[in-house]
Amino acid sequence: MTKTLQSALAPLFIISSFLCLSLFEYPLGQSRLYFSYLYALSVWSSLVYYLYYPIYIQSSNFIGSMDIIGLSLILVAFSSILISFYRYKELKICLHELSIVDDTLEALGAPKKYQMLRNWIIQIIIGWIIYFFIDLAMLYYTIFNAYPNDPENFFRDIYFLLAFNYVKYVNISSALICGTFLGYTSFRFHRVNDRLHVLYSDIFENNAGCGYKKQNRFILIHQRISAKNRKQYMWILM
Incomplete structure (x- = not known):
């Protein structure tokens, strides 16, 4: 049973740490x-020394040997790694604040969904790993047919394929992390809105015959705004 948000997100952080998108944690936290x-x-020293630098010295035009899209992917991946390291502390603070929100919602009757979140992340990671091996096998098969090599160089070829596609895997993992956090945050905000609506309904129904006593009136304003056939509710809590 998953009890904390950090443990639910642990599989995602473990995968991202091997791609340099988060810090290694042992033990958890x-x-x-x-x-x-x-x-x-x-990792980046080996990429530069064994892959990018040989391409540079073998070509008179580095931009020509690596197209603009490939160079952009490298810059995006490198920037994502720098930002993830620089903002990692803020990310942990954000997770702590989300945990407080979850504890508050649980006290108000909304159960936590950590186990469901963990299972969903594991399923996505399994799908990502399957894609990784299929992509690697297809690339190796294509290159081996086009440029037959000595079978003894199998592991060297695998290394160069992994190195060449490293930035693509980093960008995929970065997008997965961003999507997970944005989706979970949006989900919890919807739950907060639902609980506020329930609290509003219960309190005003209970106070309907009591003349709205001041000590029970911690919801001061309920305003309905109609715009473009939409209804928007605003609560101001004291």
Whole structure:
């Protein structure tokens, strides 16, 4: 049974940490800052030394050898890694605040959905891993047929394929993380809105025959705004 939001999101953070999009944590909740920096530095150093630099020295025009789209993907991936490291502390604070919101909603009768969230993330990760192996197999099959190589160089070829597609996997993982957080935050805000609507209905029904006593009137304003056939409700809580 998943009891915390951090444990529900742990599979996503584990995958992203190997792609340099988050810090390694062991045990859960304790960031290994220097190890994460060293890992990211070693990954990008190997990419530059074994892949990007040889392409640069073998071509008189670096932009010509790597098209604009490929170069843009590299810049986006590198920027995503820098931003994720720089904003990681703010991300953990945001998760803590979301946990407080979940605790408040649970006290008001809205159950937590951590286990469902964890299962959903695991299913997405499994699908992503399947896509990863299918994409890798198709690339290797295509390149091997076009440029037959010695079977003894199999692991070297796999390494270069992984290195060449690394930025694509980073961008996919970054989009997955952003989509997960935005979707979960939107879901919780909808739950907050639903609970406020229930509280409003219960309190005003209970106070209908009591003359709206001041001590029970912690919802001061309920205003309906009609615009373009839509109804919008505004609550001001004291």
